[in-house]
Amino acid sequence: MENFTAYNPTKLHFGNGIIKDLGEAAAALGKKALLVYGKGSVMRNGSYADTVAQLKNNHIGIIEYNGIKPNPVVDSVDEAAALGIRENIDMVVAVGGGSVIDSAKIIAVSIAEKAKGWDIMTGKQKPATSVPLIAVLTLAATGTEMNPTAVLQNHETDQKIGFRNPVMFPVHSFLDPGYTKSVPANHTAYGIVDLVAHSLEAWFGQGDAPLSDSFVIAIINEALEVGPLLMKNLENYEYRARIMWAATNALNDVTMHGRISGDWGVHALGHILSYLYDTPHGATLSIFYPAWMRQLAQKNPDRIIKLGKALFDTTTAEETISAFENFFRELGSPVKASEAGIGKEKEEEILSLLNKHNASGVHIRLNDYDRKAIVNMVLQ
């Protein structure tokens, strides 16, 4: 085990009707909230109305910003932060999925630091503080509700990157699995892929951490067991709850303690597809993970074999990779680029951007040759 710090101050409120506790939590943080959201789904699933009611009943003023898009861009963040500064808000309340909450984290820091979002994301301006953030999660996927990380795009620099800082933990997160019942099948599947991928990024990271390894296995097993059941019964509360909590744990650091780092190579690859073709994040991961593992298996199959043994009782790397492919297919998430509408003619475009940004893992380094081999596999 490597030296590490375990620290996660987010107070996470989980369960049926749990939004009832938001008003009191918000009232302890101030009098005026910037309410950040995006798509209309928060209107349909009830989370927007419930959050507004909680704030109003506790006499908290509301300034609304609803311009956040999927695969969010830094321009929206700067626009929302300017509004928050102008209105002198006390807190940010984010209602939505990973895109909304990630954006809200950078909005909250930008307001406190009077800084541009991209200067925060790139480390040019180091944040010392943040306006307090309350998250209301409506999609089980990214784990942002209990970590200090945000991922944003910038079309000026052709980048989709992540940034992590302890000031960015939400102060409170509210997770009602009921809000996720209306998430359609495809995005439900992408969320499950995302939580599996986060667990895998830990598994393939650097450093020997046996208990964290066992937690990885436990979380992926939840996805393997509950994922297919949920896909056949999208409105089942218990299945929604188990996937939601598994997704939180996949990226709240319980899989990371005792490691030096995760890998994040597949995320680096996937971000390029989202950037170029607006491919949903989870879909990019089910496309790239099998190919990335096949490339790794040629050099060092040990971790893949160990994982397969624990999850699928398989004995070879290829059997393990096939088992993951079958699982992603069963969920309905693509395992080839063509299934996401990306044809072979895009090879040059994809590779060029991957190589420009030197897309690689932290632990398992990828070179131009690896990237070409992986892209060839996903385009087959």
Add this chain to the structure above:
Amino acid sequence: MENFTAYNPTKLHFGNGIIKDLGEAAAALGKKALLVYGKGSVMRNGSYADTVAQLKNNHIGIIEYNGIKPNPVVDSVDEAAALGIRENIDMVVAVGGGSVIDSAKIIAVSIAEKAKGWDIMTGKQKPATSVPLIAVLTLAATGTEMNPTAVLQNHETDQKIGFRNPVMFPVHSFLDPGYTKSVPANHTAYGIVDLVAHSLEAWFGQGDAPLSDSFVIAIINEALEVGPLLMKNLENYEYRARIMWAATNALNDVTMHGRISGDWGVHALGHILSYLYDTPHGATLSIFYPAWMRQLAQKNPDRIIKLGKALFDTTTAEETISAFENFFRELGSPVKASEAGIGKEKEEEILSLLNKHNASGVHIRLNDYDRKAIVNMVLQ
């Protein structure tokens, strides 16, 4: 899954030489510390000297209180709190195992609230705040380093009870497995039993929480795998590290999310032995758990069978219970009261106190008949 709140704000610093970060952490909390410790082991393992050096190098004044005993009593807590109030300290720094850190939690609250320790423990005075607490852990066992719970004895009321309040989370905890290398074999074994027992209290608690169940299995598996290796090689850093981190996770709530409560029946039984005969806490648990499970198996063996299947690949409750007994024996922890020097002639005394306090679990209720059956088994 039941509704729950996940909240754990302790910043836990783990690893070889990690005490180097204590001084700066303490300096951010104030200028004067009440340094609480107990037995001479903290002198021998270096933790006392390292902590004092960290405080002095950061110009933090030190007031010492070294009167904490194993199975700590509330009198010492009140004595230390009076000293802290008199000296107007800014923080409590506790160096030691569970007894010292549990005592320090109540000392820190008593100082802030100007309250008697037992009034806090019994809920007579509800604490709203605490002086900040820094814990330096020197024994892997109770998990107190990352939770808001304390257990104390009171000889006036014949009680050993636990109390939990969110203000009692340590602000920082420092865990250097190196400090535990000199823990003798018996107390090393008791610590391993303790972490297994904490995991079992979660397993036998109320509410269906599949991911938390898997985390229980993962933690107990660490103990099953590493425990015997450590007992043969007490100075191995890696084994010490794995047991230390497993012990933290056994009681930092990762096994509890989604449940209504743990059970804690075996702890309630064990506390009486510690109270009456000063039996080490871990030893009371390896004595009572097999008997408690045998009593449960007569009514409802399902959870025992499920646990045995996952841990030992056993198929019956009795095989599972025997596997636990064998494991406790392999560690060198007693599985019968006689092995802890407690003979059959104590039956009346033990049962009388158990019945007086109506010792029972929260979920699996014990009546006089159950207690008699269990005590008969452990005295055999």
